[in-house]
Amino acid sequence: MSTSTTKSAIPESNYKAGADGLLLEVEDLFVEFHTPEGVARAINGVSFDLRQGETLAILGESGSGKSVTAQAIMGILDMPPAVIPSGAIRYCGQDLLTMNQEQRRKSRGPEISMIFQDALSSLNPTFPVGWQIGEMFRQHRGMNRSDAYAQAVRLMERVAIPGAKDRVKNYPHQFSGGMRQRIMIAMAIALDPAVLIADEPTTALDVTVQAQIMALLAELQEERQMGLILITHDLGVVADVADRAAVMYAGRIVARAGIEDLYAHPAHPYTRGLLESIPRLDQKGQTLAAIGGLPPNLTRIPSGCTFHPRCRMAQDICRTEEPALRTVGNQQSACHFAEEVLNG
Amino acid sequence: MSDTVASTVQPAAVEEVGEARSLGQDAWRSLRSNAMFWSAVLLIGLFVLMSIWPSLFTKTDPSFGNISNVRATPSAEHWFGTDTQGYDIYARTIYGARASILVGVLASLTTLLLGGVIGVVSGFYGRWLDALLSRITDIFYAIPLILGGILFMASFPNGPNSNYFIVVGKVVLVLTVFGWPTIARLMRSSVLQVKPNEYVLAARALGASPWRIIRSHILPNALAPAIVVATINLGVFIVVEATLSFLGIGLTPPAISWGVAISDALSSIRTYPHVLFFPSLFLSLAVLAFILLGDAVRDAFDPKSR
Numbered sequence: 001m002s003t004s005t006t007k008s009a010i011p012e013s014n015y016k017a018g019a020d021g022l023l024l025e026v027e028d029l030f031v032e033f034h035t036p037e038g039v040a041r042a043i044n045g046v047s048f049d050l051r052q053g054e055t056l057a058i059l060g061e062s063g064s065g066k067s068v069t070a071q072a073i074m075g076i077l078d079m080p081p082a083v084i085p086s087g088a089i090r091y092c093g094q095d096l097l098t099m100n101q102e103q104r105r106k107s108r109g110p111e112i113s114m115i116f117q118d119a120l121s122s123l124n125p126t127f128p129v130g131w132q133i134g135e136m137f138r139q140h141r142g143m144n145r146s147d148a149y150a151q152a153v154r155l156m157e158r159v160a161i162p163g164a165k166d167r168v169k170n171y172p173h174q175f176s177g178g179m180r181q182r183i184m185i186a187m188a189i190a191l192d193p194a195v196l197i198a199d200e201p202t203t204a205l206d207v208t209v210q211a212q213i214m215a216l217l218a219e220l221q222e223e224r225q226m227g228l229i230l231i232t233h234d235l236g237v238v239a240d241v242a243d244r245a246a247v248m249y250a251g252r253i254v255a256r257a258g259i260e261d262l263y264a265h266p267a268h269p270y271t272r273g274l275l276e277s278i279p280r281l282d283q284k285g286q287t288l289a290a291i292g293g294l295p296p297n298l299t300r301i302p303s304g305c306t307f308h309p310r311c312r313m314a315q316d317i318c319r320t321e322e323p324a325l326r327t328v329g330n331q332q333s334a335c336h337f338a339e340e341v342l343n344g
Numbered sequence: 345m346s347d348t349v350a351s352t353v354q355p356a357a358v359e360e361v362g363e364a365r366s367l368g369q370d371a372w373r374s375l376r377s378n379a380m381f382w383s384a385v386l387l388i389g390l391f392v393l394m395s396i397w398p399s400l401f402t403k404t405d406p407s408f409g410n411i412s413n414v415r416a417t418p419s420a421e422h423w424f425g426t427d428t429q430g431y432d433i434y435a436r437t438i439y440g441a442r443a444s445i446l447v448g449v450l451a452s453l454t455t456l457l458l459g460g461v462i463g464v465v466s467g468f469y470g471r472w473l474d475a476l477l478s479r480i481t482d483i484f485y486a487i488p489l490i491l492g493g494i495l496f497m498a499s500f501p502n503g504p505n506s507n508y509f510i511v512v513g514k515v516v517l518v519l520t521v522f523g524w525p526t527i528a529r530l531m532r533s534s535v536l537q538v539k540p541n542e543y544v545l546a547a548r549a550l551g552a553s554p555w556r557i558i559r560s561h562i563l564p565n566a567l568a569p570a571i572v573v574a575t576i577n578l579g580v581f582i583v584v585e586a587t588l589s590f591l592g593i594g595l596t597p598p599a600i601s602w603g604v605a606i607s608d609a610l611s612s613i614r615t616y617p618h619v620l621f622f623p624s625l626f627l628s629l630a631v632l633a634f635i636l637l638g639d640a641v642r643d644a645f646d647p648k649s650r
Binding site: 074076080105106107108109110113114116117118121122123124125126127135136139140184187188 | 541542545546547548549550551560561
């Protein structure tokens with residue numbers, strides 16, 4: 001996973017990717033939240049896998065279960081209220097859900113790492129940024145303070161923070177949003193993880209900065225051959241970066257495709273709706289096409305196809321029968337009329 | 345990890361870098377120019393000096409009573425006069441500072457420690473542990489400090505020749521037992537405020553242990569209110585110590601304290617008010633100093649007041 005050696009001794013990893021570069025397998029994962037209002041079924045049978053050097057985009061609206069999936073993989077869901085009734089999350093063949101807590105905690109950082117949406121609040125305001133990046137080395141590799149600072153400077157240079165040496169002792173509030181997200185990325189990649197999960201990494205940033213951050217992520221992923229999971233609701237952001245995409249709706253994956261197919265020939269009405277709702281310059285003055293209605297309340301998921309109340313193509317069968325994820329052309333779609341969508 | 349691949353992403357320009365300041369440094373900057381803070385520090389410094397080296401302030405022995413010269417009014421020889429036993433009031437007031445400061449400081453530290461630990465544990469771990477600890481906190485919170493103090497000290501009275509530090513330790517113990525709930529509740533609520541922050545989640549996602557999360561992320565962000573209240577409590581504890589001593593169950597003679605002096609002076613309050621006046625004045629000044637300090641520290645830690 002690493003292209004060259006670091007100055008410090010890296011402990012030998014207990015995890016080895018599969019022969020085909022398989023890193024992460026999520027299999028039929030269910031997550032529920034037990035709330036006073038009832039059981040919210042946030043994730044309902046999600047499966048996907050991730051290989052070395054591959055970027056998987058998980059797309060969907062707010063509340064579709066994207067972030068919960070990420071947090072379930074990281075093991076940072078608060079349990080309770082969250083419950084994982086069934087499913088498996090395998091990292092290099094080992095099931096993270098049955099692993100002991102301490103072993104799993106130690107895998108966070110050096111093996112699987114995560115970047116959060118709001119760079120403004122994901123750094124601790126009371127410590128200098130260099131101290132926080134260095135904490136990764138002190139905690140996981142027992143490095144001393146000055147070596148850890150040196151590593152922090154190196155990482156800050158790597159994520160292109162200008163004047164890293166002078167700014168290593170600055171506090172988070174002295175950096176702009178984009179710079180803070182770079183620092184968060186530096187922390188996340190500090191220990192050379194094999195898998196990086198980026199949960200809406202650019203949502204809180206300006207459009208121009210978004211492009212820079214995406215470019216940085218893509219570059220780091222290429223350089224280190226990480227498996228990258230990119231979670232976003234913004235289809236525009238991932239087009240250039242991702243290899244494959246999975247579209248989530250109401251805690252299910254409703255479509256899966258290579259990124260080009262997904263954009264060019266969507267095979268699910270929801271994907272098509274998402275694509276149509278991207279504002280376009282050549283349609284100035286027209287009403288923005290939005291998907292009508294709201295995502296379902298997860299305590300009362302609709303029968304049949306969960307998308308039917310908002311779907312323009314819905315028929316009787318959609319209200320009663322839940323469509324399975326099936327192969328249509330060279331992609332997958334969970335729609336009774338996938339062929340029609342694909343060809344229409 | 346390679347640095348050889350040149351970064352293709354270069355931000356347009358280097359931003360201007362301000363002076364690096366932490367919350368603590370910010371607080372210090374605001375305190376530095378606060379006159380209230382400096383007068384409190386000056387007074388507290390004086391009282392602390394008094395309690396460590398009382399002989400710096402007076403050469404008179406506070407335990408030497410001249411029965412032939414009782415209740416003398418202030419004079420060149422006895423600056424504050426003498427009390428009902430013929431003791432020099434100035435010397436006794438100076439020596440009395442030790443008990444008050446010792447009790448106040450120790451009780452503040454122990455309540456901060458005990459209340460802090462309980463508050464952090466119940467706020468951070470939550471669930472049944474929180475329910476249990478919060479109910480225990482409520483039970484102790486319901487007992488008024490003075491009432492608890494009276495009950496405890498009356499049940500375990502001091503012997504006539506008790507060691508000074510045991511006597512002080514008992515008062516500190518009772519103040520700790522009945523004083524920690526304020527800090528615990530405050531600490532719990534500020535931990536609950538800090539915990540949902542994304543940097544705590546991020547720390548978990550990057551493999552920080554619970555202990556490290558508490559130490560590096562929760563405590564530094566949640567401690568300020570508790571420190572402020574502990575400082576203000578210091579004044580309150582001094583008052584409670586004086587009250588207990590006044591009632592004859594806190595510090596007892598031969599220990600010298602302002603509360604004991606006020607209690608002794610009460611019998612002659614109408615005829616010789618100066619016997620009461622000086623220890624009361626010092627007590628009020630000490631309490632005032634700590635409350636001023638607490639106020640100044642609170643303002644300094646509160647970004648909204650800037």
